[in-house]
Amino acid sequence: MPAGRGAGAKYEQLAWQLREQIRAGTWRVGDRLPSLRQKAEQSGFSLMTVLSAYQLLESQGWIVSRPQSGYFVAPARESARETLPRQRLQPLQEVDINAFIFDLLQAGDAPDCVALGSAFPDASLFPRQQLARALARVARQMLPTGTRANLPPGCEPLRRSIAQRYAARGMDVSPDEIVITSGALEALNLSLQSLTAPGDWVVVESPAFYGALQAIERHRLKAVAIATHPRDGMDLDALEQALCQYPIKACWLMTNFHNPLGGTMPDAGKQRLLALLAEHRVALIEDDVYGELYFGAGPPLPAKAWDREGRVLHCGSFSKTLATGFRIGWVAAGRQAQAIQRLQLMSTLSTSAPMQLALADYLAGHHYDKHLHTLRRTLEQRKHAFYRAIQRVFPPSARVHYAEGGYFLWIELPEQICTTRLYWRALEEGITIAPGRMFATDERYRHCFRLNASLSWNSRNDAAIRRLAELIGEQLA
Template structure:
């Protein structure tokens, strides 16, 4: 074994024994050289080896940090890899949960949105002011589909920076990603059709399926790898599937991000069966690491992938601006939009186009991703420290969610109501499935700043969980 491999093994053992914990910064290269007596190149190779094996992650100009130990191997996959449902009836439950937790005084660990203080409010305000000063009767008219040309060009340029050729003409601006996703689903299906979703799934997908009177097959999804492709193949064989709706990056609620190979295999499988993909990629810009992952749309040569994005999770929640790169479905989606919402807010579209033209967005995203990663590490460590050992915490790289499992005889919905009385919200697992299979799970938003309030909330949740465990 070479010297750098010996050093890497020594550091691995220290991480495994708890000397270095998730989120900790390892000693600098030069400090390790001084302590070990090894050459700088030997230490550098050891750190590089640790990073390639997934033990640490480097941050530019910051050093090497320990990556949280993942627990995908312990995930309780559904007993049935496929969960078909001819009817979905979940909107009333979701409405009640979201309305009950709609209190600004609560610690919003159940929120679907990142901490709004992380957004560039002042820069966005300046863009709005500039746009307001330039408004005239010519550009205050309703911006009919497909939406503001400047904004569509800016989005197309961001695709081009990833090596993707997406014309502004196939991009339709929508009132948030949820409208983009609903319109895409409506363009591809008729009432009574079968649609594939993830299990667990983003509750907005389930609400859309209920609204459009569709049937669904939920396919088992892993917190690290994403949708089970063997189970998907089985669904495509057994049911007349018309569309597949999934998140390829930082899946909500699990956090899973698909590998490149997984995305390509998924697309090949759907292509073989002639099934269109609605790719919900609202968290795509919140990836971890230095390499920008490509969406499934990057390998789409037939126009069967409708790629949906949004600025709500990365830039401006209240602007409610999303889009769909719809390919051959662009005209159909524009017609559907004209019959429903008519158009998306013109001033908001112009303000975002102004902001993007100033080239601040990538700098903001870099800072946002790093802050979210740091906060996620802090919350993860606190939860592992405070929560009972029987609670499984699933950590996936990127975004700002943690997925937690209580023992199967516990009910996370009961925990939700008890936490709400204590001024804390969580997202119970019942929100993410048509049935009861995730009743013992819940999702936490860990984008909040770590302070006395958030620390007290985590300790209070731990106390509530202890109390619930004592009753089962």
């Protein structure tokens, strides 16, 4: 189960409480909050605690302070405004997305561009010094026998650390069902391969992480794309229909802080999802690489938390939270663990031993949770800064989907805008975005794009956002 709401420092508990009240409508836009002194008296917290809570909420954009007047609720966020995909269930006999994606990924590779299209978080957020020390320690201790011990399923202490993190959330995942992989991408690919043969049907989201679409093309599968909501995730009615109509072998979902949308499936949805999969005896590949980046008081649980039959292959990674370049991910693969080890032994043999050992060493030092805590706060502040800037300068017809976790913003522009065109135009000026065309096999998201909001807010990025707004304006005119 998730850590209780309100875990963390006292001021964070108080900030969470106030944020929930704003969300619930207890305080509405423009309302004046109780003064610091009033709040301290009401709550029993110290004046300093109340001040810290208010400052945190202000940094996150929930409230604003006005000199001599106090704290007021800031203008509402956009995430409540909804846009449902028009077609809820879309069969794809053939998936062909690779050439396009590859062009985009290559084009955005210039080191000096403003990489708002990047999928990676700003690497300066990672604890490089601590990782370097772990790497140096491991280097000194490199044993000649190290190789064999790091073959699939991978380094035992690392698998144990990961299992302990599951246990801390009330999930019973044995180190034996965990396979260490070359990032979550290899985990997802091996999972898909272990469950399907060419020509089989699988379920994906629409829009979807392009890695899913690429894997489906690469493995010559057929897919049913199910409408996915920017707030709550996949349309489970449409999923049920697909499971009845097609011989589905596996579903591929991002249940928490979806890429590119940002949405998280509520617990009730995850339970229904598991029930549907059990009924139709279908496996779930759960891509959960952003789950640790929650802004609320506790992490959203993965669907695997309700899995009693080893049906869920839960894929995680350190690439988005700790060490992008290490290429260390994993899959808690349930009954597929053995099959996945075999596939890995045949394709890449194993991930690099020093990288596995360095992460095991780092995790043993108990710095990870502290790092994650800081990372979440920073990402929340940065994301909100981008959000506010976009709200300020983008045309009012733009809808910005803000999720309480992860570092992506999903932006819907008026239908006449083509974000692929916007992409090429922006690239000329050294700015990248991730156009909607990357996340589907057709043009249905051509007016949308994903924006990486993990970068520090500065004048260069501010100028980039303004320039994007101008380029959108040119297309609108």
